[in-house]
Amino acid sequence: MNRLRCKKKDKSKVSIEIDSQPISINPLKTLDYNGKLICNTLYEPLKHGVNCKIISNDCLNEYTIEIFQDYFESKITANNFVQAILLHLNKQYKSPYIKDFLQIKNAILYLMGEKDINTLGIAIISKYSFRIELERTCSYFLNILESPFLIPINGQNKPINNGPYTISDISNKEINLIRNKNYFINDVSNVKNINFLLNNNIKESVDLYKNHYLDITCHTQFHHEFLHLDCYDDFERLNSNLFFYLDIRNKVVFDLLSKDGTQLSIPESLKRILKPISSYIGERNISKETSLSIRLDEFNPVKIIYCDYYPNDLIIEHLMHLLDSIGIEVEVTSIKDFNEFRSIDTKKYDICLKLFVPHYEHYSSIIMTLLWDVKSNDKRKQIINALRRDNTLELSRIMNRTDHTIPIFKGDSIFLKDCDIIGYNLNEYGYLSVRNLRYKE
Structure with a gap:
């Protein structure tokens, strides 16, 4: 085995690097990547064959969920999950995931105040089983049922810590977890502690890893200068579904950058970090480059804003060169803190660089994330109908842009991980499972 560092002596703890503190570690509300990552270790969703049995009846548009009675010492019941769904559908709760449950029978009419809560297609069958009835067939509703934001809640509307780890303590620099003694699978892991450690300096990551301060480096900011380490x-x-896109509020600039053949190319230094994309769904054929015809007197300086995390700075620098090459002056605002960035009304700027990861493990989540920016009823219907038919070819053509956004890149998850760590399972949607986390003996 070709190791970058020597074997670790203390195999009771895994230290994982994060590039910013999570905004929230409530799985019912968190949207930021690190918040989701940490929630994945603390809370566990429904998973067919692991903690429940999910039976679909396509003829009746129904799903029956039977929770295994030995799961979490039988303390988690059907009511805990049903109450979580109802909380998401409570307008006063302001769940960011409310739209994902609109497939449930009468959910839209309930939110409009035209139907009572008792008419919703949700029914508790027994202490450990419940049924969901949908308005119509939905091929991806199983993915929503198994999503990381459908977590059982207690009587105080708080998520139940049913995952393999639980919080020990939190500081400005780290979040410490210990193995959850109530977790229903505990004999497979020899990792008693997980520490999420904050590191703001991306170029220190490799040294921190080599010196055993980190056991797993950050998934989203591996610097291109260290790609030579791929031999270890x-x-x-x-593969990752981390999308980079431009939110453009200046129509002239939007028309300019959304033309086929004029899309933003990948900076040379990032060609092994990012992949160019021409659509949010799949790929589409792009016509040859067209000549640009603009009137420079239409432009004041174009105002650009972004959050200064790697590789955003290099992407913006590349965008500035592109606009400068056609005579467009720019003003750039860089925000260091992600919390501050979230509080800014970015619609006041001409261009904002943004990122997102889908909420659940199906491409429909990409569509639901972006559908708010499609104002045309005809186009919205076209997108929804194509989704219902699972017509990804048509969706790749329709979803090449929205009213204000243009997809530009997707970024892989690249990181260093101790060679002896197994059971650290990260999928392309950013969902992390540490259920079976352990070091090799």
Whole structure:
């Protein structure tokens, strides 16, 4: 085995790097990547064959969920999950995931105040089983049922810590977890503690890893200068649905950058970090480059804003060169803190660089994330009908842009991981499972 560092002596703890503190570690509300990542270790969704049995009846548009009675010492019941769904559908709760449950029978009419809560297609069958009835067939509703934001809640509307780890303590620099003694699978892991450690300096990550301060580096900011380390077994590269896109509020600039053949290319230094994309769904054929015809007197300086995390700075620098090459002056605002960035009304700027990861494990989540920015009823119907038919070819053509956004890149998950760590399972949607986390003996 070709190791970047020597074997670790203390195998009771795994230290994982994060590039910013999570905004929230409530799985019912968190949207930021690190918040979701940490929630994945603390809370566990329904999973067919692991903690429940999910039976679909396509003829009746129904799903029956039977929770295994030995799961979490039988303390989690059907009511805990049903109450979580009802909380998401409570307008006063302001759940960011409310739209994902609109497939449930009468959910839209309930939210409009035209139907009572008792008419919703949700029914508790027994202490450990419940049924969901949908308005119509939905091929991806199983993915919503198994999503990381459908977590059982207690009587105070708080998520139940049913995952393999629980919080020990939190500081400005780290979040410490210990193994959850109530978790229903505990004999497979020899990792008693997980520490999420904050590191703001991306170029220190490799040294911190080599010196055993980190056991797994950040998934989303592996610097291109360290790609030569791919010859080591510690190096991991996974497919990811981390989308980079431009939110453009200046119509002239939007028309300019959305023309086929004029899309933003990948900076040379990032060609092994990012992948160019021409649509949010799949790929589509792009016509040859067209000549640009603009009137420079239509432009004041174009105002650009972005959050200064790697590789955003290099992407913006590349965008500035592109606009400068056609004579467009720019003003750039860089925000260091992600919390501050979230509080800014970015619609006041001409261009904002943004990122997102789908909420659940199906491409429909990408569509639901972006559908708010499609104002045309005809186009919305076209998108929804194509989704219902599972017509990804048509969706790749329709979803090449929305009213204000243009997809530009997707980024892989690249990181270093101790060669002896197994059971650290990160998928392309950013969902992390540490159920079976352990070190090799």
